[in-house]
Amino acid sequence: MSARSLAVEKLWARYDEADVLRDLDLVIPPGRITVIVGANACGKSTLLRAMSRLLAPQRGQVLLDGKSIHRTPPRQLAQVLGLLPQSPIAPEGMTVADLVSRGRHPHQNLFSRWTRKDDEAVEGALAATRITELAERPIDELSGGQRQRVWIAMALAQQTGILLLDEPTTFLDVRHQVEVLDLLVDLNHSRRTTIVMVLHDLNLAARYADHLVAVADGRVHAAGRPQDVLTSDTIRQVFGVESRVITDPTSGRPIMIPLGRHRILDANVDKSAVEETCP
Amino acid sequence: MTTLPLDRFSLAEDRRRLTLRRGALVAVLAALLAGVFALTLSLGQSYTPPGEVLRVLLGEEVQGAGFTVGQLRLPRAVLSVLAGLSFGMAGVAFQTMLRNPLASPDIVGVSSGASAAAVFAIVVLSMKGPAVSVVAVLAGLAVALSVYGLSFRNGVAGTRLILVGIGVSAMLESLVAYILTQAPEWTLQEVLRWLTGSVNGARLDQAMPLLAALLVFGGLLLGCARNLMALRLGDDTAAALGVRVSLTRLVIIVSAVGLIATATAVTGPIAFVAFLSGPIAARIAGTRGSLLIPSALVGALLVLAGDYVGQFLLPIRYPVGVVTGALGAPFLIYLLVRVNRSGGSL
Numbered sequence: 001m002s003a004r005s006l007a008v009e010k011l012w013a014r015y016d017e018a019d020v021l022r023d024l025d026l027v028i029p030p031g032r033i034t035v036i037v038g039a040n041a042c043g044k045s046t047l048l049r050a051m052s053r054l055l056a057p058q059r060g061q062v063l064l065d066g067k068s069i070h071r072t073p074p075r076q077l078a079q080v081l082g083l084l085p086q087s088p089i090a091p092e093g094m095t096v097a098d099l100v101s102r103g104r105h106p107h108q109n110l111f112s113r114w115t116r117k118d119d120e121a122v123e124g125a126l127a128a129t130r131i132t133e134l135a136e137r138p139i140d141e142l143s144g145g146q147r148q149r150v151w152i153a154m155a156l157a158q159q160t161g162i163l164l165l166d167e168p169t170t171f172l173d174v175r176h177q178v179e180v181l182d183l184l185v186d187l188n189h190s191r192r193t194t195i196v197m198v199l200h201d202l203n204l205a206a207r208y209a210d211h212l213v214a215v216a217d218g219r220v221h222a223a224g225r226p227q228d229v230l231t232s233d234t235i236r237q238v239f240g241v242e243s244r245v246i247t248d249p250t251s252g253r254p255i256m257i258p259l260g261r262h263r264i265l266d267a268n269v270d271k272s273a274v275e276e277t278c279p
Numbered sequence: 280m281t282t283l284p285l286d287r288f289s290l291a292e293d294r295r296r297l298t299l300r301r302g303a304l305v306a307v308l309a310a311l312l313a314g315v316f317a318l319t320l321s322l323g324q325s326y327t328p329p330g331e332v333l334r335v336l337l338g339e340e341v342q343g344a345g346f347t348v349g350q351l352r353l354p355r356a357v358l359s360v361l362a363g364l365s366f367g368m369a370g371v372a373f374q375t376m377l378r379n380p381l382a383s384p385d386i387v388g389v390s391s392g393a394s395a396a397a398v399f400a401i402v403v404l405s406m407k408g409p410a411v412s413v414v415a416v417l418a419g420l421a422v423a424l425s426v427y428g429l430s431f432r433n434g435v436a437g438t439r440l441i442l443v444g445i446g447v448s449a450m451l452e453s454l455v456a457y458i459l460t461q462a463p464e465w466t467l468q469e470v471l472r473w474l475t476g477s478v479n480g481a482r483l484d485q486a487m488p489l490l491a492a493l494l495v496f497g498g499l500l501l502g503c504a505r506n507l508m509a510l511r512l513g514d515d516t517a518a519a520l521g522v523r524v525s526l527t528r529l530v531i532i533v534s535a536v537g538l539i540a541t542a543t544a545v546t547g548p549i550a551f552v553a554f555l556s557g558p559i560a561a562r563i564a565g566t567r568g569s570l571l572i573p574s575a576l577v578g579a580l581l582v583l584a585g586d587y588v589g590q591f592l593l594p595i596r597y598p599v600g601v602v603t604g605a606l607g608a609p610f611l612i613y614l615l616v617r618v619n620r621s622g623g624s625l
Contacts, residue, residue: 054518078521085515089378093566094511097293105509106521110502119290126288135288158520 004065004080004161004194005030006051011060013043013050020046022218023060028162028211033188033195035209037202039239043218044198045086048166051196052083064162078106082160084151086167090139096150097135100125103157125156128190129183145176152183163187165197169204177201181208206230206253214238230254297567304564308576312360315583319356320348323591354481358546359583359599361489362478363556364497365542367578369535370553371560371570372500375507376531377437380614383554384423384539387444388451390548392422393540395451395458397473397547402462407469412544415473419540422447427532475600476549478586485545492541496534497575503531504569550600551607552581558614581606 006028013021020043028034038044049055051062053069061068069077082103090099103125104118126132129149134142139150148168155163168184169177181204187193199205205212206226213223216238222229235243235256242259320336321327331344336353370383384390396418400406406414426447430439455474462470472479500507506527509517518524539553556578557570564573585606586599593602 049515052519054515074518074523075521078519083515083519085513085519087513088516089511089513091378091511091566093561095567097288097290098567099512101290101294102509102512102520105505108505110505114294122290132288135290136293 005063006081006162006194006196007063008047008051009061009063011047011050011062012058013046013055014058015046015055019058020218021050021057024215024219026213026220026223028194028196030194031188031192032210033185033208034197034211034213035205036196036198036213036215037200037205037238038215038221042215042238044215045166047215048083048164048196048198052081052164053077054083054085075106075109078158078160080160081162081164082155082158083164084155084166084168086170088151090147090150092138092140094139095135096131096137096139096142096153097122097126099139099150100131100135100153100157103154103159106158121159122157125153128156128187129153145172145179148172148176148180149183152180156187160193162194162196165195167198167200169199169201177204184208202230202235203248203255206255207248207251227254230256232256301564301568301573305572305576308563308573308580312576312580312583315580315587316356316360319359319583319587320352323347323352354483354486355478355586356583357483357486358478358481358489359586360579361486361493362542362546362549363552363579363582364575365489365493365538365578366549366552366582367556367560368493368497368500368571368575369538369542370555370578371557371574372503372507372531372535373553374557375570376510376528377440378511378513379437379441380554380558382437382441382444383557384535385548385551385553386448387423387441388426388447389419389423389536389539390543390553391448391451391455393419393543394473394548395455398455398458398462398470401466401469401473402458411469411473416540416544419543420536422451423532423536472547472598474547475598475604476543476547477598477600478546478582479598488541489545492538496537496541499530499534500538500571503527503534504571507531507571508569546582547600549582549585550604551611552578552585552603555581555603555607555610558610 008024008026011021011024012019024043024047026047036044036047046055050057053074056070061070063069064072064077064081069081100122101118104121107118108114123132126135129152131146131149131153134146134150139147142150152168165184168180172180184195184197185208188195209226211223212226212229214221214229214234221238222234230245232243232245235241235245243256244259245254245256247253248255317329317332320332321329325347327344327348331341332348335341335344335348370385373382373384373387374380393415397411397415400411400414426440426444430443432439459470471477506517506522509520509522510524510527514524556574560570560574560577563577564570581603582599585602589597589599589602
């Protein structure tokens, strides 16, 4: 599966009668993991919705391999570009296998029967997310972490070259957050899937992103390698909070530590500690 | 390929089992329906042996049975089945699309629109016969459209549509109550049919519009079955799977309202059948896979059996709508309690 190119050009989009995205430009590097961060209501989710055709832009366009996605038939688009919305609905009584099988929807039509290829895609997705043994369980009986893996499996069964995820780690505890993100990196490595996701946790974002995008006021404020984007200046401008950024000895990626008004040790001691780890 | 260990999950096997189970269930429901149909043809105030019933059905002249079976029982049973199929299928389509069992057409105002218009036409405009049906169908469609329009804001959310529909229904019902206080006594018999629904005085030629609506709108709904399944995962997920959400919604609403309005024009709004069939079918068949056909069969069974009960098994004769209404009201309360508690669908 060759990596697809996705780009956003001069995008204006509204939500609830207010301009949320204002002249936003963004190029998604193919075959890499892009993470979008930003303050609440800065337009991250709107951007993801516009990129997946759930929202029609006022102006500008989203280009998939150079062609506007709003001029691509929905079913054809869904074979190439997958999206996991923030809070998908798990219908009562539907089993894991049923739900993951829905991912084959864009590959079938009214007259085409379920094929061996569809089975393989679904079984592959179940195995990749390690939920094969849950296949016959009703989805409403699963835990949050398991359920999130099921939704990702559905998106995998769709076999799209690009996968967009809106806050895939929300409501998960730290173990499941890391599990989900590791799973996405596996996918990116094994299938060269281009991944674009919105994350809230800046440190996880910096850890897992190849390409980090900070959105503020409906535009891209900064984009690039995490170590270039996650700086205390950018964090101040985007989130309006003072912070210190140090290097995580485990991953070599930046970690931000917010400076609130309380519980800060002596400033000098702290400063030297920062300088030691961050040459 | 070597044989798989028994505990290994096989998708193809799982799907085959589901299809078999579904097929068997639909067959059982259809057989049950055929059984009740045969019963209503041969046993009423008097008993007609099955052999004679068959001869009447084959078009032979049979003394006595020709009238009771051919003129009285057969049209009644046929209309019951067709109306029940329409109500059952349309109801579950609405409920599935809006992911809420309360979203049935009789709760969101389609049926009350039709009956209010019919009552108005009979009492105030002194209209009669087919003209009343036409007015009722048009009004049902108009109410459906205005409920849809009133609840439109960045697309239509299920709950908003239900609440607007309940409000509009309440308004229409008070209108009906007002008109009834002004109604001359001789119109009440005709009016009653439009309030509760009944297959009294059924004629076989009334089956044609029902059959046509079932072929067209029922066919459209079955064509949408796959998209309807995707819509159960939420509008965003469905759209991400390549479903044209607004278009699918429109087709489903038009088809379901078309079925309901046509059936209501012939039999009146048979209370709660559209509302009950889906959840009953879901209890029997489970919620894996489309419920359109199981629910249609349950609807037909409800109307056919309800009419039989109303005619022969109660001390006084009641129209079918009274029987289904008595069955539906407690179920509505049960669902309200349950949905409130779990936020569940169907």
